[in-house]
Amino acid sequence: MDAVLDPAVLARAQGGDETAYEQLVTPHRRELQAHCYRMLGSLHDAEDALQETLLAAWKALTGFQQRSSLRTWLYRIATRVCLRLVERRPRRILTPDYCPSRQASDDLGAPVTEPIWLEPWPDDLAGDVADPETTYVEREGVELAYVAALQHLPGTQRAVLILREVLQLPAAEVASMLDSSVASVNSALQRARAAVAERVPERSQQAEREALGSERERALVTSFVAAWEQADIPALLDLLTEDARFTMPPLPAWFDGRDAVAGFMRERLFATPWRLRPLRLNGQLAFACYQGPDFRLGAVNVLSVRDGQIRAINGFVDPALYPALGLPKVFPG
Structure with a gap:
């Protein structure tokens, strides 16, 4: 949810006041981290993406002209950071996507230490989101099966599905964030929905x-x-x-x-x-x-x-x- 933007705080932040900048971004920090987690499937990768996002936003803040809300502007930066990381880092998966199941338990195998495993997410979103209905949708968006299914999508489809269905942003706004068209966003959304539906249970x-x-x-x-x-x-x-x-x-x-x-x-x-x-x-x-x-x-x-x-x-x-x-x-x- 958008926080009320104080013009005086924004002006100080754009003038280089780091304390004012923290005041601007703190209300959005947790939801941005959750967005990065959905995109990347890893709490550690999400923290890396969040820090890169906040640094990029700080450097670009003088160019923020309030054509969109600060929240949307931050999500645009975070999404682009995550899309770059998606290209560079391995997909995060659950064990059934890695190997067949076993019957015997005498050998559980050596730990696979490469960064390929989906990681759990601490569930304290309720403290950050006032609207219970929004909380419900956002919690569905961090469920293990859903986040695991997202990791099988190409990066852009992943971003479109999260921005449209979890964050419930309008198609035109998502198209602007991704430098795309509404038609392309709608097409990507349809493909992403179909792919995820094959991998998640009927009920969340x-x-x-x-x-x-x-x-x-x-x-x-x-x-x-x-x-x-x-x-x-x-x-x-x-x-x-x-x-x-x-x-x-x-x-x-x-x-x-x-x-x-x-x-x-x-x-x-x-x-x-x-x-x-x-x-x-x-x-x-x-x-x-x-x-x-x-x-x-x-x-x-x-x-x-x-x-x-x-x-x-x-x-x-x-x-x-x-x-x-x-x-x-x-x-x-």
Whole structure:
């Protein structure tokens, strides 16, 4: 949402006042970072893109003539930064796009350390967006399946879909931002919609959670935490759909189907005790998982639900991710 632009602050910023510049861009910082995350699929890459965007905007600020809102102008710069990065960096993916699933859990494979994995996004957009309906749409726009699907699009289609459907900008405005035509934007939007629809579930996680309701969602969280902490595998399996998946990048191994997930749980997962702390990532149910005996942060799990059951446990076990998520290193009790 556009913040009210104070002409005096703008004038000071254009005159080289860095404090005034920070005052201008701070209201937009978080949503710009979320935009970069949707484009790039990585919290770290999004932060790089945000910093490049803010630096470019600072250098170009004297040329800002208010023909558009400051927000639109910043999005134009951020989108172009991301499009350049899309060309230079590998596409971010989820494990099923990397290799086939496994049945045996004796070898989970060596960690794949190249920067190819989709990363989770800390879900605090509600504090930045006043309109609940906008919050709903923007949270749909950071769901794991949606962001993963975006990464399969060419950069321009990716940008058009995000700008039109997540940010809900008019086609003419998007065309201006991309130095394109309205016809080209509409054509790219149609192709992008069709491609993404093939890769995402029929119902978003926001719709699934809304259908579940707060009381049943709390019960699901409570049951999941209790079963995980007690290593109660039958209770955990009762919470999973028949076609449930379990992934754990940067390890390449992943398990497809409740029976395969059950085998992994029995043979590997509960070799040590765990403590869980519920949180929100990507607009979805998630947990910081602390591994015994000293209960240090060992995984971050993002759940996908369907009809009140867990369709996927997307585990992230790269310690390099955790500082950016602001999680305690040791279970807080």
